[in-house]
Amino acid sequence: MGTTKIWKVKTNLARAIDYATDSRKTALKSDIGNVIGYASDEGKTLSGRYVTALNCNVTYAKEQFETIKKRFGKEDGILAFHAYQSFADYDDITPDMAHEIGVKLAEELWGDRFQVIVATHLNTKCLHNHFVINSVSFADGKKYHDCRSTYRHMREVSDSICRQYGLTVIEKPTGRGEPLHLSQKEKAGIPTRYSMAREAVDEAISLSLNLREFELHLKSLGYSVQLSQRRKYWTVTPKGWKKPIRLMRLGKEYTNERIMQRLSANPESVRFKSFQKRKPLKKQYFLLTRKDRIGKVGGLRGLYLKYCYMLGYLPKYTQDANKVPEILREDLLKCEKYTKQIRLLSKYEIHTDEELFSFLEQKEREKEDITEMREILRKEYRRVLPESEKKQLKAQIAALTSALKDIRGEVRLAEDIKVNTESMAKKMEQIERENQREVMSR
Structure with missing residues (x-):
């Protein structure tokens, strides 16, 4: 299973190239003893067994990237693009196959117009390819334009090549999950906008029998909502926030269909739940509280x-x-x-x-x-x-x-x-x- 991603390099082009071609990551584990000594020698250039350069030389890639930029007078802005292609750890894939797939992907996507470094890293559980692409084309001097359509094309080409090698692909990508820093905070018990929205939605569902009541309860909790049946994704916006949250991003229990199922499964008594008086706890002793x-x-x-x-x-x-x-x-x-x-x-x-x-x-x-x-x-x-x-x-x-x-x-x-x-x-x-x-x- 091959997954892909691409992002901009706006500063330090050399660092991006050095990271991709780091011999400690691109060499076989059996060569690791030689690699440490080789990589620690600052007088030598970093190169590994699984590094391929398209339309340039690995040793002088930075200088050659910059030469193309100077030729066309486009030395400012985005310096390069850094992309990766990762393979699931359960895929039956070898380093040679992974590198071959990466080179084919680079040739098909960028090989006719851009300088590209392809490096296969072996230092993690999952084999993965790194690509460093010059932002300016050597063919016509035009800049590489990265957008949703180009990324989608990259994913489609990657999937097509993976199928040719008998690897699994994700037929229906589910999109981005919850941001990593938010999921880490939730695991640590720190409230986030997602956990707060999840609690509010759960409370509103527990007190509602239909979509209208659900909407009113959310508004009473300070949320702006968009629950139109014509919308593909329902959203809530916490008070003080401008960006709405898609409910389906909160988990499997928060899709449009699942919310309707949860509302219809509630008994009639939920309408009176908020009016039920709770029995106060008797204070037996006067103790100092944390407050x-x-x-x-x-x-x-x-x-x-x-x-x-x-x-x-x-x-x-x-x-x-x-x-x-x-x-x-x-x-x-x-x-x-x-x-x-x-x-x-x-x-x-x-x-x-x-x-x-x-x-x-x-x-x-x-x-x-x-x-x-x-x-x-x-x-x-x-x-x-x-x-x-x-x-x-x-x-x-x-x-x-x-x-x-x-x-x-x-x-x-x-x-x-x-x-x-x-x-x-x-x-x-x-x-x-x-x-x-x-x-x-x-």
């Missing part, structure tokens, strides 16, 4: 703890994301970042703005000292020294680089704290005023 304990914490850390409590995101405490005040919902996706900032405030015992500024000044001094020390070691490393001393210097440089990375991360968190605290305080004051108005109106 009470948080209220005793002052300073910047206390502000962050209160804010995260209102978002419903604290250890061992979660709440329905749809019940979070509307003014805070846009910050639900930032909970993980807020947690890191709270840990920073606790680690260095930062309570006030003055202590935060002092912390930033201290870290800047540390950064300058480490950078200066690393530069001294690097100059020493470039001298002619025994191999043992070079290894020791290299380890020290790596340790300093790691320390610099940690410091820069802490500085970024501290600078974000400096920006966030003012907006947090304003939002909490606004929520407090709204709560007081509700109490006065009762």
